[in-house]
Amino acid sequence: MTDLTLMTFASNPASVLPSLALLSHRVRVLPMDAASLVKMPENTILFLDARDDLATAKTLCNLIHASGLSTPIVLILTEGGFTVVNSQWGIADVVVSTASPAEVEGRLRLVSERGNAPAVSANAAAGDKGVTTEDGQIRSGDLIVDTNGYTASLHGRPIDLAYKEFELLKYLVQHPGRVFTRAQLLQEVWGYDYYGGTRTVDVHIRRLRAKLGGEYEHLIGTVRNVGYRFDPPDEESEESAAKSAARNAPKDE
Numbered sequence: 001m002t003d004l005t006l007m008t009f010a011s012n013p014a015s016v017l018p019s020l021a022l023l024s025h026r027v028r029v030l031p032m033d034a035a036s037l038v039k040m041p042e043n044t045i046l047f048l049d050a051r052d053d054l055a056t057a058k059t060l061c062n063l064i065h066a067s068g069l070s071t072p073i074v075l076i077l078t079e080g081g082f083t084v085v086n087s088q089w090g091i092a093d094v095v096v097s098t099a100s101p102a103e104v105e106g107r108l109r110l111v112s113e114r115g116n117a118p119a120v121s122a123n124a125a126a127g128d129k130g131v132t133t134e135d136g137q138i139r140s141g142d143l144i145v146d147t148n149g150y151t152a153s154l155h156g157r158p159i160d161l162a163y164k165e166f167e168l169l170k171y172l173v174q175h176p177g178r179v180f181t182r183a184q185l186l187q188e189v190w191g192y193d194y195y196g197g198t199r200t201v202d203v204h205i206r207r208l209r210a211k212l213g214g215e216y217e218h219l220i221g222t223v224r225n226v227g228y229r230f231d232p233p234d235e236e237s238e239e240s241a242a243k244s245a246a247r248n249a250p251k252d253e
Contacts, residue, residue, distance in 0.1 A: 130232030
């Protein structure tokens with residue numbers, strides 16, 4: 001059984017690709033919007049309903065790739081949609097809405113097999129991006145986030161963070177290089193029961209950057225029209241920041 005996610009605006013999801021109902025796979029149905037990306041499990045195949053709104057489908061494809069997600073995408077199209085879709089969409093496969101159960105099953109099998117590359121652990125993947133985790137401490141250059149003690153430090157000096165500032169920094173550092181929309185961060189850090197607007201995220205990002213200081217504020221990058229991500233420092237920028245911090249450190253009398 002394969003875990004599948006269907007994103008659609010249709011009031012009757014069963015009508016989008018009727019063959020899915022005849023197969024023995026678990027299908028999760030979500031609305032076609034950026035907030036739904038948070039609700040997708042890591043190991044799923046996404047069926048994206050592009051029958052009536054190719055523009056929104058393409059935007060979501062771009063957002064998925066910009067967010068660093070590796071979720072395979074299968075577009076559900078009408079025959080007319082084939083004239084628009086190309087390799088730049090970054091999709092794994094396409095299927096017409098009238099496809100038979102045998103065809104849908106075959107395409108699922110091929111998508112799954114193409115995705116069966118050797119697995120990389122989360123810690124190893126993060127390590128490749130300049131972040132390591134050990135004993136509850138997340139390290140990226142001279143930045144240390146202690147998830148056990150709820151503290152963060154730069155060059156061994158503690159950073160005075162409010163609780164939500166710490167949670168936001170921790171979440172970003174745990175997913176280096178991955179872009180999150182403001183809505184995603186609001187749901188992941190503040191929770192689904194929070195009724196404030198996404199402006200709250202902008203305010204906390206600004207405070208975090210201020211507390212990281214001018215040499216390190218760039219660690220929290222902005223992806224225009226998408227959201228925010230944690231950009232681990234490279235060796236050159238880390239060395240430059242360390243020298244600057246040493247110059248600005250208080251001198252002993």
